[in-house]
Amino acid sequence: MTSQGAEHFRLTVLNPGGRDPEQQFHDLPAPGESTHPPINFHAFAACTLGAFHCKTRRAIAEETPVLERALHDLKKQGRIVAVSLKETGLHQIAQQLRDRAKLSRFMKIVAEADGCIATTSEAAEIYQRVLSKCDPTTVAFIPTPYPIADQRWNFSIRPDEQSGIFVGTREWDVPSRNHFAAVLVARQLSEVTGEPVTIINLDGHKGRRLLDELRFPKGKLRLIEKWKSYPDYLRDVAQHKIVLQLDRSHVPGQVAGDALLCRVACVGGDGAIERIAFPKTCGEGRSNTEIVSMALDLLKNADLRAAIVAESQKHALERLSFQAVRSQLGDFFARLQRMTAS
Numbered sequence: 001m002t003s004q005g006a007e008h009f010r011l012t013v014l015n016p017g018g019r020d021p022e023q024q025f026h027d028l029p030a031p032g033e034s035t036h037p038p039i040n041f042h043a044f045a046a047c048t049l050g051a052f053h054c055k056t057r058r059a060i061a062e063e064t065p066v067l068e069r070a071l072h073d074l075k076k077q078g079r080i081v082a083v084s085l086k087e088t089g090l091h092q093i094a095q096q097l098r099d100r101a102k103l104s105r106f107m108k109i110v111a112e113a114d115g116c117i118a119t120t121s122e123a124a125e126i127y128q129r130v131l132s133k134c135d136p137t138t139v140a141f142i143p144t145p146y147p148i149a150d151q152r153w154n155f156s157i158r159p160d161e162q163s164g165i166f167v168g169t170r171e172w173d174v175p176s177r178n179h180f181a182a183v184l185v186a187r188q189l190s191e192v193t194g195e196p197v198t199i200i201n202l203d204g205h206k207g208r209r210l211l212d213e214l215r216f217p218k219g220k221l222r223l224i225e226k227w228k229s230y231p232d233y234l235r236d237v238a239q240h241k242i243v244l245q246l247d248r249s250h251v252p253g254q255v256a257g258d259a260l261l262c263r264v265a266c267v268g269g270d271g272a273i274e275r276i277a278f279p280k281t282c283g284e285g286r287s288n289t290e291i292v293s294m295a296l297d298l299l300k301n302a303d304l305r306a307a308i309v310a311e312s313q314k315h316a317l318e319r320l321s322f323q324a325v326r327s328q329l330g331d332f333f334a335r336l337q338r339m340t341a342s
Helices: 040-047 054-063 072-076 091-098 100-112 120-131 179-193 204-214 230-238 254-262 272-277 288-300 300-317 323-342
Strands: 012-014 052-053 066-067 080-085 116-117 140-143 165-167 197-200 223-224 241-245 265-269
Touching: 012 040, 052 054, 054 072, 072 179, 080 323, 091 116, 100 120, 100 300, 116 120, 116 323, 120 140, 120 300, 140 254, 165 179, 179 197, 179 204, 179 241, 179 288, 204 223, 230 254, 241 254, 241 288, 254 265, 254 300, 265 288, 265 300, 272 300, 288 300
Parallel strands: 012 052, 012 066, 066 080, 080 116, 116 140, 165 197, 165 241, 197 223, 241 265
Antiparallel strands: none
């Protein structure tokens, strides 16, 4: 691996017992070509032209480093193994590890792995505290990449064809998502600007009844109530002037990642990608009042939106592109290999 260099590095991602289909990424698929889009943990495999597996035996056959949630069989085969929690929002980590047996298993696996990859800086801090007596360089914060540089994944439309606000969250029952507050803010912005609002409602009649109580301006609320393919979902997002959220979960940041592919300004949210790509409009360190003010300015000012989008693309190419993250992964696993060999 070290002799090949980062440009030839390939990664196998293993999610033991997971429901996502197994995939080989011999090249970057175009939108709609692959079973699962090259995002989230699939993106780690895709950006290195590696593989995504759910069965340990198949992952071993790849003979490449493995990122996984279980490691014993792979360690026996001499693989370099980095582990990661698949769901890394702070509320998700707390929910997963509140069970004593799961916590015990987590502590043991993290201690036995060659390293840990965190898709948020907060998760990296958790791994480092678990491994407080180990070399801190065995833990890396590496954000999930997006195919920013591939024009096939550019879902942008002309700015004069965009209108309205897309609410990026959808979960009413997760307190840190602040979805209810985001919907209220979107309604307020719609009343002031006349812009329409799009909300994802996968809760059927229950969700519609909740939204009916909020009494959006007539004709200004659009609901998406069916699951869509990822490309079709991105086409919907791209039609809007801004993506709005008030999420305080410190998640990896798919909402912002989707906005990057659509070349749309993302406002609010404190995910890893929000903080990297949209530092001037993310929710980190900002009150909801400040976020509302920024959103209002962006809705009224096309030049300001264009500047935020241009800046986000620059940040993304430097830190979130497939090429950038592939280099980070290659360097990290090369370091683990040297440490294991010494």
